[in-house]
Amino acid sequence: MKRKTLSFLLILFVLSILSLPNPLKAAPYYEGKVVRIAVAFPPGGGYDRMARILARHLPKHIPGKPTLIVENMPGASGMIGANYVYNMAKPDGLTIGAINRVTPSAQLLKIEGAKFDMLKYSWIGSAAVETSVLAVRADLPYKTFEDVKKAKEPINIGATGPGDTTYNFPILIKQFLGLNLKLTTGYVATADILLATERKEVDGYASAYSSIRPHIARGLLRPVLRSKIPSAGIEKLPAVEDLATDQMGKTILAMYAVSDRVGRPYVAPPGTPADIMNTLRDAFAKVTKDPELKQEADKLMMDVDYIPPEECLKEIRFFLNQPQEIVNEYKKYIKF
Template identity: 60%
Template sequence: MKKTPLFCLITSFVLLFCITAGDLALAAPYYEGKVITIIVGNEPGGGYDRLARTIAKHLPKHILGKPTVLVQNMPGASSMIAANHLYHIAKPDGMTIGALNRGLPFAQVLKADGVRFDLLKYAWIGSAAVEATVLALRAELPFKTVEDMRNAKTPIMLGATGPTDTGGQFPLLLKEYLGLNLKLVNYTSGADIQLAVERKEVDGRAAAYSSLKPYIERGLMRPVIRGRVSEAGIDHLPMNEDLTTDKRAKTILSMFSGVELIGRPYVVTPGTPPDVMKILRDAFAGIAKDPELKEDSKKQRMEVRYVPPEECLKVLNYLLNQPDDVVKEFGKYIKF
């Protein structure tokens, strides 16, 4: 049979299609043979670092291609150094993940020195945990309600490490906007504060519920008030934002407590392709349900709870789009 030019052209297209389809079928997964580096913006050994290393251990099995996942610490300026590195230096290829400090939104809204990033422009994986904040007092003290604390005859003494610490900021806002009779006493560390509580040098402290839970369960301390995040054991407590009808006070308290929902932020460089982001988001959602990871995190008194990017961005948009007068007032009490 004589082959016409049209026949040859059609045959060529068919062969090209078959070859291309075959190549696509044989294409390796994006992360196969690759190395993902999680950059932790905090020192080794702390909560951010331990969680990142636990995630790194279990993440490969939730990503097609099972990449190697390493952890690198890049501490400094409450993780601003790591945040700037992610924003300006790391490639937008999904191979570098930032595990950043939950206080970074405060740095941006207050225009702190060293901020060279916009949290709204990162490609957000989400948050790997929430972090409930509570104020707890020694169990034998008579202050059981917010009203008791407001009507205390003498100031209730609370240990804190300074104006940049949640343990100091939380009660300072309660004192200012809810009228609680509180006084802060400065210590060098959370461990020193807890020792002071047990020695009855101070009446209590504010901190992450995960830190205070062992003392509450032992009956040494009693939680009285919480921030935005609730969980078993503190779900009966009043939330700070609900204890005022004043619009400005409610806004300031909401700005502060909202970031509890972004307890452990995980982001990658702006411009990372959407298909890569889907892989990473699905993987983080998967590890939050992984029984082996849950067992590992439980041993370290941590809980992985995935917060999707849209929820993180909702909190950030609220915080970062307040009018100047509100931000100025917020900055009187929140330092970074």
Template identity: 55%
Template structure:
């Protein structure tokens, strides 16, 4: 009897998916399948932040389940403060909008720069694509043979700034001028690309730039690096370090704090409260992409940039170090880096 009842129920088993939903038997569709990720770059096209992002965007889909399309959107202004505001306040926390901001942006928040409408500690951090070395680069036809000649310059050395005081490389140059007593005049331009054009026209003498950004112009022998920040790169590790060139104790401290931003490098962020599962996908994809031999080779050969994944925890630790400076040090920094 029992066997007869069981046998009669067998045909019903084939209809169960229709009663309870076929999704119970289907494999879960990858979240990113059929979607588009927009990467917001806080600078105009052509600079180092833009170049490195376009290499990553090209390869990122193959490291994300579902292989979404990845587009790059430039949103220049205020040394990436505008882009950061957009990601913090407007972009949805759905993993479809992420951004790349300037590594010097913690100082904009620390010093309460006008227009800052975000808290870096609340972003969902993906990680960084590099550790940078900031340098002072001057035209190769300048009449300086050694560092001593640089200190003896009688005519002002015109240094172009493509991002104002919120830009890490401009912060570097400001502190060189203040604590090394270099005879420099800082002139603001719309972007680093505009500064390079001015250098080529000999309207400007030099620029503060990361080694990754300046490398194409070293290859062309347009520029020569003279001074670097604390974090060394094998190509320029023998250059004098900014902190070592000043005897001012306050200057050494501020230069040291500024150099922490170089270790943040090229930081990628997502809106606050982006779900943990989505952030795990993005972080894993960036980490794998930046270690992939094809990505590493293309970044170096086509964009002349070295890539290196810096975990989000490390980025946030460095951000907190800058933001947690005591009030007396914040006051001292604010005397020189002014917004």
């Protein structure tokens, strides 16, 4: 009887020990850590604004609730930021790259400064698809694409330079749609082009719809043309691929559309452990559906919608695997 009683008491003791909080239980990996989002553009533009929205809302969706900070690494059409994440950042999940969606062009064209392989990043995915839009000042007489097409005087379009949407989109539509556009380059960022537009130094510019939309809403700009990817509110604008008159033009513009489908890409360094990547992907998928983030994004007129890494990589593989004759044609217009 005593033996049974002792056994019973021993079992109760063991169960009580097991029920106590385990001081040796591993804390979440991200607890107490700081995660940097390295943005390949200056402050103030669409990439920067998106990264800062994510930095405010992502922590609650990552176990351990780390602190997220944004660090801008602009330069070389986004290649400085892309190179840093690929070559210098540790693959520990504490650096996330918000890279230029046009960056695959640097790899395709074998640009000397492109020290990365787009297919070897640890892909988180994209925070949104984008629509490229050409917009002109609303005080000008160009109300439609047809008006722009008939322009006798060159329309002065502001741009940063080769390797950016502000340059790539208008240079392609100038070539394949025959528009009378004059590109004025050298602006540091889209915010500088916006200022030049407000001062009437340029007639308009091209950018992602999410970046240009607030300035359409306040009456500064009028959209006249868009890329193939439609966005709510501008579905009826003519799409460039539909207007191209020859097959080469349609093919080159279809290649350009890859950057819009990839949209706002986020990556981690190659070799980041799978469990960490799963955590980050899950957090991104959740945060893009977060009502509080959606509310903030709506106020800024920015669309947010998670695109999984496999979809981004499918588009990039299509882009990088073009026949050489197509690549040769593409490089006539797209520079870095």
